[in-house]
Each structure stands twice: as C-alpha cells, then as structure tokens.
Amino acid sequence: MTMLQLDAEALYAELREGVRGLLKPEGALVGVWSGGAWLAERLQKDLGLPGGDKGHGVISSTLHRDDFSERGLAAGTDATRLPFAIDGRHIVLIDDVLYTGRTLRAVINELFDFGRPASVTLAVLVDRGGRELPMAAAFAAARIVLPATQRLSLARADDGHFSFTVTNPHHPHD
Ligand SMILES: O=P(O)(O)OC[C@H]1O[C@H](OP(=O)(O)OP(=O)(O)O)[C@H](O)[C@@H]1O
Ligand SMILES: O=c1cc[nH]c(=O)[nH]1
DSSP states (O other): OOOOOOOHHHHHHHHHHHHHHHOOTTEEEEEETTHHHHHHHHHHHHTTOTTGGGOSEEEOOGGGOTTHHHHOSOTTTTOOBOOSOOTTOEEEEEEEEESSSHHHHHHHHHHHTSOOOSEEEEEEEEEOOOOSSSOOOSEEEEEOOOOTTOEEEEEEOTTSOEEEEEEOTTSTTO
C-alpha cells in the first residue's frame, strides 16, 4: 500500500471551479465513462447547467481503443449518450485521471462520430504524467507523479462522495 493520500472531495471542489472558468456560453460537459461520467453528472448539477441533471453527455472509449483486441467489448461499450447536438458546441471533456492519453484519443474519435464540435477542451481531477500521446488538460485539480506500477482509481460511494485509492495491480497485497 502506498503513502499517497489524495482528498478526492477537495480536488472535486477545485475541478468544479476550474470547469466553471472553462465553460463557454454554448458549452456542454461530456464525461468519459466511467469515472469522468460520475464527475460530469455532479458538475452538471452543482454548476446548474442547462438541461437538468441529465443534460451532460457521457462518452465511452471502448469502440475506438488501440488496445481493443486485449480489452474487447468490455463494460461501457454502449455507454455513450449525447443528449444534445455536437455540431458547433464548445465541449468540455471531463475525466478522473489523465495518464497515457490513449483513452482520450479514443474518446475524441468517438465524439467526432457524432458531429463537429466548435472546440474540445479537457478538465481532469488528476494528471499523473506519463503521457504517450500529445494530450494536455486545460485544467487539472492536481498534477502528481506515480510509478508506472501503480494505479489511481476513483470510487463513488452510495451517498455520491468521491475517494481515491492507489493500488499495485500486479502486487495486490503490497
Ligand atoms: O490516459 P490513459 O492511460 O488512457 O488512462 C486514463 C483513463 O483510465 C481510466 O479509465 P479506464 O478505461 O480504466 O476506465 P474507468 O474510468 O472505468 O476506470 C481513467 O478513468 C481514464 O479515462
Ligand atoms: O492510474 C491510472 C492510470 C490509468 N487509469 C486510471 O484510472 N488510473
């Protein structure tokens, strides 16, 4: 087990204010399934955005992943739900963790299957470095460095509260 402690609720409050600053008048939130979708759902409500509680979009990376042959048709294949026209919109993508950038590459492909946004920006809870593609977040509530062996995972409790855990997937008892 690692000593890293991240207060996901405090980081969420930072993210909320960062996203408030990024949103343009014709802006819309799209959360990356699954952790980013939880965040977008709460941001939609907390920022009082048009369309009500379900006015945000959700997007899945599954169908465009470059590791599709390894991951296959995992859960989330049909998670994409965009309840507004993409054409001409200023989209703010929301995700919990930004690492290699490969999920984001797939998600942008999926987004463009639905139309041509005016712009796409990214806001994340945590940027953990380790990029393998030229992707960057316009806002990150935290920027940290984690060993490649460790995974940072966001959880959402029944009452909606967020927490982070850091695990060593190949050494689960560390
Ligand atoms: O930058 P990357 O290296 O692509 O990693 C970041 C992605 O990994 C996680 O998603 P994951 O596909 O594990 O699904 P989850 O959100 O359901 O945990 C996380 O939520 C990001 O979307
Ligand atoms: O640490 C990581 C890396 C990729 N995806 C995550 O959710 N966490």
